[in-house]
Amino acid sequence: MKKLLPFLLALLLLVMGTAMAQLQPEPMGKIETLPEKWPAHWVLAHDVSFSRVMDGRTIVLDLDEENPARAYKGMMNNSFAAFMAQATTRPEIYFASIYYSRGTRGERIDVLEIYDKQTLSPIGEVVLEVPRAILLPQRFTMQLTRDESLVLLYNFTPAMSVSVVDPVARELRGEVPTPGCAAVFPTGERGFSSVCADGTLYTVQLDADGQPASTSRSAQFFDAGVDPLIEKAAWHAGKAWFPTFMGQLQPVDFTGDQPVIGEAWSMIDEETTGWRPGGLAPAAADADGRVYMLAHPEGREGSHRDPGMEVWVFDPDQQQRVDRYELAMPGLGVSLTRDREAPLLVVLNVEMALDVYDARTGELRKTVANFGAETPLLVYGAE
Amino acid sequence: MKQFLAVASMLFSTAIWATDDAARARVDYALNCQGCHLARGEGFAGKVPRMTDFVGYYMHSEDGRAFLIQVPGVALSPLNDADTARLMNWMLTEFSAAQLPADYRPYTVDEVAALRRQPENDPNRRRAEVLAKISRQLR
Structure with missing residues (x-):
């Protein structure tokens, strides 16, 4: 028997090797890409993961698809109630996430993340120097200018300002103070307005470099103390x-x-x-x-x-x-x-x-x- | 007993009357400012300027006086001009009496009304300018 053992082992290895050579493994982990322009009935559901806020995600769903597995198109991770904005002239989605160096603590880094709509993968990022506002998700915390050349983010430190990012060059262009005024509403081709505590709008037009070219304040049109x-x-x-x-x-x-x-x-x-x-x-x-x-x-x-x-x-x-x-x-x-x-x-x-x-x-x-x-x-x- | 009650209630209402301005200013501060500036004006280093033992320095120049009313949190606050003036005057003596100049004058309602109509659009730059000037003056 002692003599037989090495022989049997050799035989076993030989059989295994032959079997491996003959059987083609079934393809696994199929990775598909999504269309550049998403169908109209697709939506992005932003789960801020309210009780575990560092684990947010945005899920892409096809509302026309009845099969739940097929309705789920994919998911993008993001963190701390990310801001989100979609481009229409580039197949890109932007998130402004916050990360801490030790997960829930440590040095804070705010970053604009650029995701590819076809692969749902991050393809670039811009580190933001000014910490963005932290609040429940709403649409007007981050917007693209109408010409889509710049991304605008609302900061609250608690001084109020707007960070200006060039998403194509992937560079931070600067920070525009919006004293006493919150949120970003794209205004004209390359500007924005913020809503102010005194019931006015503060409007900033930006030049091609993302620097303020003009600022103005509207007349008062609401009274926060009344309505x-x-x-x-x-x-x-x-x-x-x-x-x-x-x-x-x-x-x-x-x-x-x-x-x-x-x-x-x-x-x-x-x-x-x-x-x-x-x-x-x-x-x-x-x-x-x-x-x-x-x-x-x-x-x-x-x-x-x-x-x-x-x-x-x-x-x-x-x-x-x-x-x-x-x-x-x-x-x-x-x-x-x-x-x-x-x-x-x-x-x-x-x-x-x-x-x-x-x-x-x-x-x-x-x-x-x-x-x-x-x-x-x-x-x-x-x- | 009746007389005692009448006197007591008179005294009590007088006491309230005397501290009414300070009490109202304190409530306005708590409701409108304290969230960021904290209960005694101590602020957050690097984020919210400290007012405790400091804000009185601004009264050493006309520009500093104007800045404190034109700073967005004051200029755009939902408080009306009279409430804002009362709050600012209370705050200056409550948080920073020792830093006030000898010739300190409280804000008038008209002064607040005129200044807050021109809010400062770049408060960080302006604060640096104003404080640089005052510190040269006090040196």
């Missing part, structure tokens, strides 16, 4: 509609170099007395410029973040409510897909699932839940 403006505006093609605590809708046209502040009007009528707008992302607009607003009854001091029981649809040009959708479950945020043909209204419900409604009729199409997001607080339609 505060909610900066989480509905936005379409350079026009914004801001709800106020008491239910006014304030239009502002940001297409020119100076914002044009329109006449505010009340979204509340006899039928809806006592209702108010509210939520984490209370307002959104569709490609036709119709405004969708989350609203709740029995509004009171402090209810501006309460979930909405209904979504109201407005034609802002006619200053008219055109529809009123009762929600299947109270909603915290609204988003629209970009298409004109069959836009979808995505409502983040209070159970942190996405209710998908037909935006034209208010009919509930489906609920998307259990897609790997704990707290998908903000949903963006694919640009």
